[in-house]
Amino acid sequence: MIEFKNVSKWYGAFQVLDDCSTRVSKGEVVVVCGPSGSGKSTLIKCANGLEPFQKGELFFNGISVGDSKTNLPKLRAQIGMVFQHFELFPHLSVIENLTLGQMKVLGRSPDEAEKKALQLLDRVGLSVQAKKFPGQLSGGQQQRVAIARALCMDPMAMLFDEPTSALDPEMVNEVLDVMVALAGDGMTMMVVTHEMGFARKVSDRVIFMDSGKIVEDCNTDEFFGAPRSPRAQEFLSKILSH
Amino acid sequence: MGGGFDFDVIERSWVYLFREGMSFTVTLTLLATMGGIVLGTLLALMRLSSYRTLNLIAGTYVNTMRSLPLVLVIFWFFFLVPYIGGWLVGSNQPMKVGAFASALITFTMFEAAFFCEIMRAGIQSIPKDQMAAGYALGLNYRQTMATIILPQAFRNMLPVLLTQTIILFQDTSLVYVISSTDFLGAAVKVANRDHRLVEMYTFAALIYFIICFTASLYVRRLQARISIIR
Numbered sequence: 092m093i094e095f096k097n098v099s100k101w102y103g104a105f106q107v108l109d110d111c112s113t114r115v116s117k118g119e120v121v122v123v124c125g126p127s128g129s130g131k132s133t134l135i136k137c138a139n140g141l142e143p144f145q146k147g148e149l150f151f152n153g154i155s156v157g158d159s160k161t162n163l164p165k166l167r168a169q170i171g172m173v174f175q176h177f178e179l180f181p182h183l184s185v186i187e188n189l190t191l192g193q194m195k196v197l198g199r200s201p202d203e204a205e206k207k208a209l210q211l212l213d214r215v216g217l218s219v220q221a222k223k224f225p226g227q228l229s230g231g232q233q234q235r236v237a238i239a240r241a242l243c244m245d246p247m248a249m250l251f252d253e254p255t256s257a258l259d260p261e262m263v264n265e266v267l268d269v270m271v272a273l274a275g276d277g278m279t280m281m282v283v284t285h286e287m288g289f290a291r292k293v294s295d296r297v298i299f300m301d302s303g304k305i306v307e308d309c310n311t312d313e314f315f316g317a318p319r320s321p322r323a324q325e326f327l328s329k330i331l332s333h
Numbered sequence: 334m335g336g337g338f339d340f341d342v343i344e345r346s347w348v349y350l351f352r353e354g355m356s357f358t359v360t361l362t363l364l365a366t367m368g369g370i371v372l373g374t375l376l377a378l379m380r381l382s383s384y385r386t387l388n389l390i391a392g393t394y395v396n397t398m399r400s401l402p403l404v405l406v407i408f409w410f411f412f413l414v415p416y417i418g419g420w421l422v423g424s425n426q427p428m429k430v431g432a433f434a435s436a437l438i439t440f441t442m443f444e445a446a447f448f449c450e451i452m453r454a455g456i457q458s459i460p461k462d463q464m465a466a467g468y469a470l471g472l473n474y475r476q477t478m479a480t481i482i483l484p485q486a487f488r489n490m491l492p493v494l495l496t497q498t499i500i501l502f503q504d505t506s507l508v509y510v511i512s513s514t515d516f517l518g519a520a521v522k523v524a525n526r527d528h529r530l531v532e533m534y535t536f537a538a539l540i541y542f543i544i545c546f547t548a549s550l551y552v553r554r555l556q557a558r559i560s561i562i563r
Contacts, residue, residue, distance in 0.1 A: 136465075139469060141465050141468060141469065163468075164468070164471045164472065164473045165471065167468060167469055167470070167471045168470065168471025169471075170469075171469075172465075172466075172469035174462055174465070174466060174469075176460070176462060178460070178462045178463055178465070178466035179466075180463070180466070180481050180485075181485065182484050182485050182488060191470070191472075191480060192470035192471060192472065195472055195476050195480065196470060196471035196472060196476075197471075240470070241469075241470075244470060244471065
């Protein structure tokens, strides 16, 4: 469904992505991890064209993301994205956050959009908060609203960019629970995260990145059992030691 | 009485002052503000655009306007607009443009440069990922700007925009150089006619003070009320 073919990206002279190739099949949950600055977030932001890349090819569902002729807005509407800092629209109520895209992009009627929004708010356990503004919710609640907002568009895949790293520890689980349920429903997911428990429990594959390169790309069991690269071993020993 | 201060002249003339003068001042201020914000927002979008040409055009415009004294611009437009208008409709005669229309065009274009800088700051105050969040939903540039970025930028900048409007309200008195009768102009006319300079200038100053001071108090209260909770 998502296919990276030798993707490279530079910020000026600095290379952020170095010849990255991998694929995410339909229904698969892939976790991307690695030290900060290794290019994880940049990699998944390339998948929906939020970050342009200079070399290589990237396909989503057969459509070339890097092609200048590709209708990016149309493509992005099919890929849900969840940001580290939620990025809810603070001037709109929760329900308006959820209906905006549906009406403007999918052309749904206000009634239709609201029905769908309430249904998804219910799914993330927040239907009572529909009329509130994002600033009135806790971080965990905001991130759940953000997930619901992405799901409102009936995406074919979901990208998560460190969805729990801006949260207080006690709110991490409520967000992870929603993601686990989503994975259980067969959603195709690409998740940048440091939550190794989540990775171990839910993901099918783990991609480990270091300085812009995909160093390791293997099944979850393999990764946690015996990572081949010394860099991944070192990383794991550091974050799993507590 | 009152050291020879003649209240009578105010009582005789205030209806004229407000009906002729203040209505001119207020209309000009409101229309120029609205036009200036629309034009200024477009200029701000141009200045922030990644197209070099748009960037350059807007930058040149804003820097030029901000480097010229307002009185000069008013004069300049008053003499220039009829010729440009004539040229635009393909006539070799200068177009007849009334003083009000000329003043409105001038103030709109002059204020646009200031509103541009305010809106630019407003747009830049919105986190970058808000734009990305709009794009990620499938919204295009125009939709993202119109529904996500500009409403927030406008709201954040509302106090500054209103403060600029208060300044504009005072600056409209400069239309005296093209013989338009705004509030101050009307007061001056009465003052000269009735030889009551002290009374009329004091009265005008008092009215300007009351309006601007009240407005700025309101802006300060608004500032506390509208800030978006993040």
